[in-house]
Amino acid sequence: MLESIRKRVRTGKVTIPLPAGDPPAPFRGMPVILDAFRSGNVAETCAKACATEAIDPEKKTMDLGRCVFCGLCEEACGGKGIRFSQDPRLPWGKREHLVLGGRGVPPATASPDLRSLLGRSLHLREVSAGGCNGCDLEAQALGNPIFDLQRFGIDFVASPRHADGLLVTGPVSKNMREALVKTYEAIAEPRIVIAIGACAASGGIFRGSYAVENNGVGGVLPVDLFIPGCPPHPLTLLYALLGFLGRSPERIPGGSSPSPAEPNRDRTL
Amino acid sequence: MRCVHTFDLGITAPLAEEAFRAFLRETSTGGDRLLALFAEEPSSGRFLLHAVAGGSAPGRFLHACVEASPRSFRTFTDVCPGTHWFEREIYDLFGLVPEGHPELNPLRFHEGWPKKFFPLRSAGAPAPDPRRGYRFLLVRGEGIHEVAVGPVHAGIIEPGHFRFSCAGETIQNLEIRLGYQHKGIESLFPGGPGMGKILLSESISGDTAVGHSTACARLLEAITGRPADPSAERWRATALEIERISNHCGDLGGLSTDIGYLFGAAHFGRLRGTALNLLLKITGNRFGRGLNRVGGIGPRVPGIAPEDLLGELSRLRIEVGDVGTTLLDTPSVVARMEGTGRLLRHTAKTLQFVGMVARASGRDVDARRDFPSPAYVESPPAKVLLDTGDVMARARVRFMEMRASFDWLSGILAGVSPADTPAEGGNAPVSGRRLVVSVEEGWRGEIVHAAVVDGERRITRYKVVDPSFRNWPGLSFAVQKNVISDFPLCNKSFNLSYSGADL
Numbered sequence: 001m002l003e004s005i006r007k008r009v010r011t012g013k014v015t016i017p018l019p020a021g022d023p024p025a026p027f028r029g030m031p032v033i034l035d036a037f038r039s040g041n042v043a044e045t046c047a048k049a050c051a052t053e054a055i056d057p058e059k060k061t062m063d064l065g066r067c068v069f070c071g072l073c074e075e076a077c078g079g080k081g082i083r084f085s086q087d088p089r090l091p092w093g094k095r096e097h098l099v100l101g102g103r104g105v106p107p108a109t110a111s112p113d114l115r116s117l118l119g120r121s122l123h124l125r126e127v128s129a130g131g132c133n134g135c136d137l138e139a140q141a142l143g144n145p146i147f148d149l150q151r152f153g154i155d156f157v158a159s160p161r162h163a164d165g166l167l168v169t170g171p172v173s174k175n176m177r178e179a180l181v182k183t184y185e186a187i188a189e190p191r192i193v194i195a196i197g198a199c200a201a202s203g204g205i206f207r208g209s210y211a212v213e214n215n216g217v218g219g220v221l222p223v224d225l226f227i228p229g230c231p232p233h234p235l236t237l238l239y240a241l242l243g244f245l246g247r248s249p250e251r252i253p254g255g256s257s258p259s260p261a262e263p264n265r266d267r268t269l
Numbered sequence: 270m271r272c273v274h275t276f277d278l279g280i281t282a283p284l285a286e287e288a289f290r291a292f293l294r295e296t297s298t299g300g301d302r303l304l305a306l307f308a309e310e311p312s313s314g315r316f317l318l319h320a321v322a323g324g325s326a327p328g329r330f331l332h333a334c335v336e337a338s339p340r341s342f343r344t345f346t347d348v349c350p351g352t353h354w355f356e357r358e359i360y361d362l363f364g365l366v367p368e369g370h371p372e373l374n375p376l377r378f379h380e381g382w383p384k385k386f387f388p389l390r391s392a393g394a395p396a397p398d399p400r401r402g403y404r405f406l407l408v409r410g411e412g413i414h415e416v417a418v419g420p421v422h423a424g425i426i427e428p429g430h431f432r433f434s435c436a437g438e439t440i441q442n443l444e445i446r447l448g449y450q451h452k453g454i455e456s457l458f459p460g461g462p463g464m465g466k467i468l469l470s471e472s473i474s475g476d477t478a479v480g481h482s483t484a485c486a487r488l489l490e491a492i493t494g495r496p497a498d499p500s501a502e503r504w505r506a507t508a509l510e511i512e513r514i515s516n517h518c519g520d521l522g523g524l525s526t527d528i529g530y531l532f533g534a535a536h537f538g539r540l541r542g543t544a545l546n547l548l549l550k551i552t553g554n555r556f557g558r559g560l561n562r563v564g565g566i567g568p569r570v571p572g573i574a575p576e577d578l579l580g581e582l583s584r585l586r587i588e589v590g591d592v593g594t595t596l597l598d599t600p601s602v603v604a605r606m607e608g609t610g611r612l613l614r615h616t617a618k619t620l621q622f623v624g625m626v627a628r629a630s631g632r633d634v635d636a637r638r639d640f641p642s643p644a645y646v647e648s649p650p651a652k653v654l655l656d657t658g659d660v661m662a663r664a665r666v667r668f669m670e671m672r673a674s675f676d677w678l679s680g681i682l683a684g685v686s687p688a689d690t691p692a693e694g695g696n697a698p699v700s701g702r703r704l705v706v707s708v709e710e711g712w713r714g715e716i717v718h719a720a721v722v723d724g725e726r727r728i729t730r731y732k733v734v735d736p737s738f739r740n741w742p743g744l745s746f747a748v749q750k751n752v753i754s755d756f757p758l759c760n761k762s763f764n765l766s767y768s769g770a771d772l
Contacts, residue, residue, distance in 0.1 A: 128425075
């Protein structure tokens with residue numbers, strides 16, 4: 001008992017403030033599309049290296065809904081066309097918001113009505129629908145003392161009856177389709193659907209398998225928010241969830257910038 | 270290389286059925302253990318069953334195969350109970366019926382699938398018999414009631430269905446029905462030995478990306494004939510041990526959550542994150558994705574200098590030691606864990622369970638010793654073996670294994686471990702049809718990847734064995750005669766992958 005109290009005091013506060021710094025190199029976060037990607041055959045070189053057909057060499061676009069962030073395109077073009085930055089903030093929103101280099105689309109923040117209905121509270125039921133467990137583990141990590149999702153009024157609940165929405169991972173295996181739809185239907189309206197990870201957005205690395213649905217979660221349920229990644233870093237999830245709710249990190253209680261007394265203490269998290 | 274082996278299928282004649290049965294019986298009783306049993310259709314309508322075994326001496330691999338009729342084969346469970354789930358899997362994928370199997374329920378195909386759909390059976394093969402329906406075991410008796418849980422569970426975890434038959438609070442039988450995470454991974458592997466396969470292997474089980482991708486990379490390297498250099502192998506083993514530490518921390522946190530010990534839950538949740546961030550500093554991803562390439566490691570790996578990593582590991586080690594000691598010395602924790610969910614040594618041996626679950630029940634198997642990769646050849650991490658087989662033993666094995674991993678890591682990162690031997694060549698190159706087997710000790714236990722490769726170096730059949738697939742039946746044994754409220758604790762103490770088992 002005494003030992004655990006002592007440990008608690010020694011450890012102090014570990015929760016990471018928002019906005020947080022970037023994870024350390026060689027983290028592969030937001031890809032930067034460079035000018036060379038749009039000229040010559042750089043996009044083709046990148047597309048050839050891509051195992052998930054995320055790069056369209058004709059339209060010169062990169063679909064983060066398919067990207068598994070392996071970095072092979074960057075290696076193939078020598079960093080000339082695509083370079084992965086360390087920024088954990090990835091584009092989120094409807095499916096088209098995840099395509100880099102395409103036409104600009106208006107932001108996909110939750111409607112004012114929904115936001116006023118939710119207030120400062122969002123409760124989600126999580127369903128893993130054929131994924132590898134990577135996204136689930138990162139969603140779970142949001143609840144640990146470092147990312148502490150609850151401080152933002154967002155939490156995961158056990159029953160769909162207690163939930164405002166659904167958070168889905170995985171490409172939707174055919175064996176999980178029914179359970180997923182039933183869980184969705186058990187949530188009272190209005191309900192939101194959040195799909196995280198490349199599998200949930202497009203089938204990801206499993207796209208085309210006989211055992212998964214054709215188009216990720218979007219082929220089965222109406223998705224309000226897609227968050228890319230393979231799996232998304234917990235910070236990516238935090239930024240996207242808060243952004244969707246129209247709450248930018250700077251304006252969140254407990255989400256202040258790092259204090260000058262502890263410069264960059266948690267930067268590497 | 271002692272963790273990879275190539276068998277020349279051109280010179281391997283299929284055994285007679287009795288000889289094949291004797292081969293499997295040996296794995297139940299002798300020093301060599303079963304690594305995998307799987308089917309293959311080398312040409313339309315012709316079916317082969319392959320068995321891979323080994324481990325009685327470092328790097329010892331054995332292989333045998335037998336012809337099966339397009340309809341059925343006689344079950345091997347009577348001579349080798351460890352083939353139980355493998356045979357159900359063969360039935361699922363190829364429609365070959367294991368005659369006499371004690372519990373022939375489909376593992377992965379639920380009611381919604383067409384009855385004659387067997388994904389790896391070719392269209393040219395004789396039409397199979399329709400798939401049998403799933404029958405739950407019915408327990409009868411006064412006051413017996415059933416409790417059904419899942420597929421969607423209460424927490425943020427993968428789906429699976431548990432059917433308990435209880436007398437009052439006491440579990441008489443637990444039937445585990447999986448398959449919900451089935452995504453047809455094995456059907457996506459055939460083809461050339463390119464990078465796409467490594468990306469696939471990273472998604473077999475998200476928490477074992479390092480273990481699976483390393484096993485896969487070595488297998489592809491054996492096909493292409495380009496082994497990784499010793500330094501790359503050292504980083505692979507380093508990442509593998511950190512993956513072990515991160516998951517063991519997570520599990521000790523999970524066990525704490527399930528008994529309401531919030532101190533352990535909070536601290537181990539945090540320390541798991543610290544370990545994952547070390548993987549990120551090495552590979553660029555918290556789960557070690559991006560570590561492996563065919564022929565070595567990624568160009569940005571490692572992103573951290575060995576001496577810096579050593580410093581971070583020694584800080585983590587102190588914290589894990591502090592929190593773990595407090596956890597395992599707390600009387601209320603010990604009271605919940607001791608004697609709960611006991612898995613007997615006899616069961617673990619008979620059903621050939623693997624990894625830390627087996628090592629907590631006195632079964633001494635560890636691929637780092639039995640199939641050592643180059644970095645482990647000279648000195649694998651210290652042996653950890655307990656024999657009480659309860660939740661406490663599985664918790665203690667995790668804690669002790671972390672200590673062994675920290676010790677081993679400080680040796681290898683400081684460069685004192687004599688692992689810098691030149692790259693070992695594989696066995697004699699084979700040019701025709703061959704079977705390549707790769708084994709690695711992931712944090713749950715031994716991971717086996719096997720590929721049948723044709724003369725053009727193309728994969729025609731790929732078999733993945735996650736340790737979860739081997740150990741899931743063990744959970745049913747461990748919870749028998751326990752109260753149902755202890756199920757979450759027992760389940761967490763196994764922490765098996767649904768995705769890895771369902772593939």
